[in-house]
Amino acid sequence: MINAKITGIGGYVPEKIYDNAYMESIVDTSDEWIVRRTGVKERRISADDEYTTDMATKAAKKALENAGLGAEDIDLIILATVTPDYFTPSCACVVQRNIGAVNAAAFDYNAACSGFVTGLIIAKQFIQTGMYKNILIVCADTLSKATDYTDRATCVLFGDAAGAAVVSASEEEGIMTTDMGADGTGALSITSLAYRNDDEEIEKRVAHRKDTIWMAGQAVMKFAVKAMADASNKVVREAGLTWDDISLVVPHQANYRIVDSAIKRMGITEDKVYLTLEKYGNTSASCIPVALSEAVEKGRIKKGDNIVLVGFGGGLTWGAALIRW
Ligand code: ACO
Numbered sequence: 001m002i003n004a005k006i007t008g009i010g011g012y013v014p015e016k017i018y019d020n021a022y023m024e025s026i027v028d029t030s031d032e033w034i035v036r037r038t039g040v041k042e043r044r045i046s047a048d049d050e051y052t053t054d055m056a057t058k059a060a061k062k063a064l065e066n067a068g069l070g071a072e073d074i075d076l077i078i079l080a081t082v083t084p085d086y087f088t089p090s091c092a093c094v095v096q097r098n099i100g101a102v103n104a105a106a107f108d109y110n111a112a113c114s115g116f117v118t119g120l121i122i123a124k125q126f127i128q129t130g131m132y133k134n135i136l137i138v139c140a141d142t143l144s145k146a147t148d149y150t151d152r153a154t155c156v157l158f159g160d161a162a163g164a165a166v167v168s169a170s171e172e173e174g175i176m177t178t179d180m181g182a183d184g185t186g187a188l189s190i191t192s193l194a195y196r197n198d199d200e201e202i203e204k205r206v207a208h209r210k211d212t213i214w215m216a217g218q219a220v221m222k223f224a225v226k227a228m229a230d231a232s233n234k235v236v237r238e239a240g241l242t243w244d245d246i247s248l249v250v251p252h253q254a255n256y257r258i259v260d261s262a263i264k265r266m267g268i269t270e271d272k273v274y275l276t277l278e279k280y281g282n283t284s285a286s287c288i289p290v291a292l293s294e295a296v297e298k299g300r301i302k303k304g305d306n307i308v309l310v311g312f313g314g315g316l317t318w319g320a321a322l323i324r325w
Pocket of ligand 1 (some may be wrong): 030038113152156282312314
């Protein structure tokens with residue numbers, strides 16, 4: 001069996017910062033509430049003329065450089081986003097053009113915040129069948145452009161970022177056990193509207209605007225804790241390992257309380273978890289690759305380490321992967 005391994009990783013965050021003092025100035029909230037209930041202190045915000053593909057291109061170039069590959073070596077680009085520049089063309093095709101990946105097929109997929117792990121699982125299938133050798137996964141979202149800044153329950157959470165990884169055919173073990181799933185009964189727990197006219201959806205938004213994200217925070221939180229813990233426990237168990245064999249967990253960074261409750265269910269402590277939540281907030285699918293890239297840069301991940309990546313998000317969806325670095 002051919003192994004699929006992450007051979008390059010890169011992240012990008014925009015320069016502009018909305019800190020909690022700024023959030024206090026636009027909605028009825030406080031730094032104390034936001035930190036205690038979410039763990040977020042700052043979020044990065046894209047420039048007015050900076051869109052998902054602009055950030056995606058920057059992260060993609062970093063991942064390629066980190067992998068030591070040229071754009072022409074890439075066979076496939078898959079891109080996860082819930083804030084595309086266009087419905088068509090796909091953001092993946094725009095990135096393909098921007099980086100000059102002339103040999104790559106390209107498509108977008110939507111698994112919301114579960115996008116990175118879903119991408120690893122997609123990439124693994126193409127590599128194990130022998131169809132492709134080098135796949136570029138890109139996760140990018142300009143959530144700030146879809147945030148209702150009059151809704152204090154969502155606007156304090158979201159930020160913008162992009163993360164990318166190169167997954168290549170390898171003789172070494174890489175993406176080991178994986179799990180992904182969906183629970184469509186919770187489909188309307190997190191919504192971002194397109195063509196469907198749905199008065200109820202528009203009514204429940206604070207600003208009654210169609211172009212923003214809405215979510216049922218508590219329901220999502222409850223789902224997230226169980227989904228993240230169950231999926232993580234499953235990939236460790238199925239690899240024949242225990243949590244003692246795992247060096248680091250890189251979870252989706254939605255809310256500190258979700259991470260804290262989930263790791264208690266896994267039976268691990270925070271020193272095994274890599275968090276970027278405080279400075280970037282929830283940046284959708286890019287949370288995991290941005291955190292992974294930073295953890296590698298800071299020496300928190302070394303060759304041979306077993307790492308669990310786990311996410312959840314709109315759909316509702318979830319995904320976990322045990323990878324060997
Ligand atoms: N500042 C002050 N008060 C607030 C704020 C705020 N920013 N936000 C909500 N409140 C208030 C509410 O209005 C409510 O007031 P009330 O009791 O007078 O009605 C009170 O705080 C409690 O509200 P809850 O919704 O019960 O607060 P909770 O502790 O659940 O925290 C939160 C809300 C942060 C949204 C939490 O539910 C959460 O993080 N949920 C998960 C969100 C998530 O992870 N989404 C991921 C997917 S997103 C994607 O896929 C793009």
